[in-house]
Amino acid sequence: MYPELDKEIAEFTRRTPKSAEAHKKNLKRIPLGVASNYRAYDPYPIFVQDAQGSKFRDLDGNEYIDHNLCFGAIMAGHCHPAVMKAVEKRLSLGTMFGMPHNMEWELAEEICARFPVEMVRFGNSGTEATMHAIRLARAATGRDKILKFEGGYHGLHDAALVSVKPHEPDFGDVNAPTAVPGGLGVPKASIDNVVVASFNHLASVELRFQQNPGQIAAIILEPIMMNVGLLMPQPGFLQGLRDVCTKNGALLIFDEVKTGAKLGWGGASEYFNVKPDMICLAKSIGGGLPLAAFGASRAVMDLISQHKVFHGGTYNTNPVSMAAGLATFREVLTRENYALVDKLSKKLTEGYRKTVAKVGLQAYIASAGANGALMFYPKEIVNYRDWAAIDIDLWRHYWFAMVNRGVMPQPYWWDEQWTISVQHNEADIDKHLAAFDDIAAALATSQQARMVVAR
């Protein structure tokens, strides 16, 4: 029983009948009625008509300020003029060659200038980037095992789809969490090669290395865990991982699929001043088109040059995505635009904090770079297990209530976070904050009532 949530969902269905209709049609032929499981939610997902700048419209003509931005993949905002110009220019010159071209070295130079890598290869999705990075790390070390963190998300391949969203009672010891498959079809052999540790818990990492001597090829992590809202590494944690890797001859892989473009000009390694051995990039580097890259030192990447590690892909460096990527690096992900987004982020974060304090909501705001999240916890979380204690229906109340007021505050799902694009402006942030101010008292009242019942 949650009457406030029911009321918001009723309003959502009243506003979006064409999405409901379209979803029914999709359901006939497409599992869950969506192209990626993350897009499915009850009662049905909003179907998009079009998007421009910081906003999109649904099939019913409702307009939303968009902080979903394709799960954070368009920090450029929709149809950024520089990206559109570059893409339109390329479209009539050939969309796929399967042969090299000049934009490859140009974009590789842009990436190597910002990130601590000497060579890169390109792909189309974050999943590809982490899959190839892991394979390279295995090849470079001659070891099979990978250490990842409980709750960390690195895409959909077998090595990554482990302990992404485990549930009690499968957790196991917090010092040595159980490796739990993220669904059927992940082979046991793959799971056996994934060693899980707890984020912000160096002792668990050291223990895992002791338990698997000479067997762990790499640690892969998001420097800021963004599969649990937004979880910052505690001071010293990333450097500690760097040291553990160096000591044990393992590689440190920063999965910067989200943080790479959105945290700041030089991604997480610049932000935290910790140097990984490999990085994975995707999402916002493409400015709205599919583009990914992974990179490392020349010594590691030369395993590909020497034909010892195989990497390929029909769609790699397709000129349309590459043109978009070049325009994004040169004209969107500029230091000036990061300063602009930081200013908007500060305004949004402070506005939320004021309202949270005013209504007595037990929550806090976590933010970094273009990302942030309203975290429904009385105190800051430090790992996945803390995150798992969220009041999901309270979060759903927040999300539907905001959406009904014309603001998509973040993607649906309480493990996500908002993105601010370079095309958002002060007026968008004011509208976002006004919507939150409008619903915050009801959220606080519901939260208190639910806490009383839970006691």
Ligand SMILES: Cc1ncc(COP(=O)(O)O)c(C=O)c1O
């Ligand atoms: C940190 C991280 N790594 C990898 C991926 C996988 O990227 P893609 O969905 O492009 O395959 C994601 C996607 O959300 C991600 O957030």
